[in-house]
Amino acid sequence: MSKYLVDKFLFTIDRDPELVERYRAEPRDTVTWWEAERANTVLNCHTGEASTWLRFTDEEREALAMHDHVKLFELGAHPFLTLTLFIAMFERDHTEPLEYQLAFAARLQHFEMPYPDITT
Amino acid sequence: MATVVAVIASTHHPFFYKASTATGEDRPPFADEWVRKITAFRETLTRANPDVLVMVGSDHFHQLWLDNMPQFLVGKAPFYDANWYNEEREFGMPRMFLKGNEDLSTHLLREGIDRGFDLAFSNELRIDHSITCPIITLRPEADLPIVPIYTNIFAPPMPRPKRFVDLGEAIREIVESWPSHLRVAIIGTGHLSLELGGPRQFGPHGPDPEFDRRAVEWIAGGDLESCLAEVTLDSLHAPGNATHGFMDFMLMMGVAGAGAKADYVDSLDLFHTMEAYFTWYPNGVDAA
Numbered sequence: 001m002s003k004y005l006v007d008k009f010l011f012t013i014d015r016d017p018e019l020v021e022r023y024r025a026e027p028r029d030t031v032t033w034w035e036a037e038r039a040n041t042v043l044n045c046h047t048g049e050a051s052t053w054l055r056f057t058d059e060e061r062e063a064l065a066m067h068d069h070v071k072l073f074e075l076g077a078h079p080f081l082t083l084t085l086f087i088a089m090f091e092r093d094h095t096e097p098l099e100y101q102l103a104f105a106a107r108l109q110h111f112e113m114p115y116p117d118i119t120t
Numbered sequence: 121m122a123t124v125v126a127v128i129a130s131t132h133h134p135f136f137y138k139a140s141t142a143t144g145e146d147r148p149p150f151a152d153e154w155v156r157k158i159t160a161f162r163e164t165l166t167r168a169n170p171d172v173l174v175m176v177g178s179d180h181f182h183q184l185w186l187d188n189m190p191q192f193l194v195g196k197a198p199f200y201d202a203n204w205y206n207e208e209r210e211f212g213m214p215r216m217f218l219k220g221n222e223d224l225s226t227h228l229l230r231e232g233i234d235r236g237f238d239l240a241f242s243n244e245l246r247i248d249h250s251i252t253c254p255i256i257t258l259r260p261e262a263d264l265p266i267v268p269i270y271t272n273i274f275a276p277p278m279p280r281p282k283r284f285v286d287l288g289e290a291i292r293e294i295v296e297s298w299p300s301h302l303r304v305a306i307i308g309t310g311h312l313s314l315e316l317g318g319p320r321q322f323g324p325h326g327p328d329p330e331f332d333r334r335a336v337e338w339i340a341g342g343d344l345e346s347c348l349a350e351v352t353l354d355s356l357h358a359p360g361n362a363t364h365g366f367m368d369f370m371l372m373m374g375v376a377g378a379g380a381k382a383d384y385v386d387s388l389d390l391f392h393t394m395e396a397y398f399t400w401y402p403n404g405v406d407a408a
Contacts, residue, residue, distance in 0.1 A: 004186055011181055014206055044188050079317025079361060080274070081181060088209055097148075098391075101322040108319035115318060115361055119276040120186055 003076050004120040005054050009034060010081035024089040028065040070107050076116040122298040125305055126168035127400040129372035132253035132309035134211040157388050158257045164384045164399035165258045168305055172221050173266045176308030176368060177250030178273045190240035191279050195268035196225035202247045216252055221265040224298055231294040237287055254309050273364045281351050284367040288374025306375050310368030312394045313359035322392045328359035332394045336387055339398050342380040344373050376400040
């Protein structure tokens with residue numbers, strides 16, 4: 001489990017308008033590129049210092065590559081990060097107010113309390 | 121010494137700005153009532169005539185991230201830029217710019233640390249909608265200096281509810297010991313029951329109206345004893361997966377003081393979450 005890295009992916013994609021579009025259009029390629037080039041970047045360093053050990057599990061990589069927000073919820077990705085990024089990518093494809101948000105919730109209806117742990 | 125002229129606790133709803141400024145077909149049906157309630161709430165701060173605002177909120181993974189996450193952080197900067205690209209994108213939030221009060225920041229940090237709260241600090245803090253929402257609702261001129269205080273209600277492990285209350289009580293005492301003639305309002309925002317990114321999100325009401333009813337009762341009556349007896353880190357999962365934001369309301373109950381009944385209480389049942397607004401005047405509004 002590398003919940004932290006999944007959250008880091010969602011966090012860094014969501015906060016970059018170009019990456020939001022790239023991940024929407026080419027999810028698998030974006031995940032592959034990001035894991036190779038960005039996963040180990042230490043975000044709070046002003047130089048290019050990097051970690052050496054961060055990688056996704058196969059399950060996490062596949063969930064991200066498939067835009068599978070239900071699986072991400074199951075894996076304990078931070079739901080605020082998932083929701084914010086997925087609204088940015090997919091709300092535009094819907095016409096009614098909150099249509100996307102409600103469909104997002106409906107796909108999660110089979111989860112009961114307690115929800116998957118989001119502690120990193 | 122400084123005077124605490126108002127203590128204000130509120131929900132922070134990022135859609136208010138968009139709803140209140142929308143016109144024609146874009147204006148939601150609940151906007152007019154919402155604006156009326158906010159306008160009345162705003163008056164409770166205006167009447168107190170503050171000089172400085174201490175603003176308690178929580179960063180939503182903007183500047184504070186999991187590689188370096190403080191539990192409590194005080195901004196200490198002469199200025200604060202505000203709001204972020206993804207808040208502009210999703211909520212239409214405007215970019216803002218606020219003055220700081222470094223002298224009060226310094227005092228809060230020194231005294232807070234000496235009282236056993238190992239407060240983090242930031243000399244360059246870009247604040248987000250947890251603090252700009254109440255600026256927009258309560259002081260849209262955005263003309264008063266602020267001291268932002270961030271709490272972690274977002275990324276477990278978090279401090280327990282009692283720690284939030286204790287910090288609130290300490291903030292009140294520390295502000296009242298600030299050697300200044302200025303009038304300070306302490307404003308904090310949190311949530312009632314709330315679900316984000318889960319199966320109960322964006323319903324016709326908040327995810328747990330019964331929790332909301334009791335929460336409003338606890339806050340309005342200053343009933344910290346009942347609130348602390350029932351609310352734990354574990355129990356807050358039940359009303360909705362983002363309900364840990366209620367701990368910022370508990371912090372504000374600590375600021376107001378145990379048993380302190382709010383002088384102003386209002387709420388608005390909206391889709392997704394209930395809005396709630398509370399104001400205390402520790403010294404009475406006219407004498408303040």
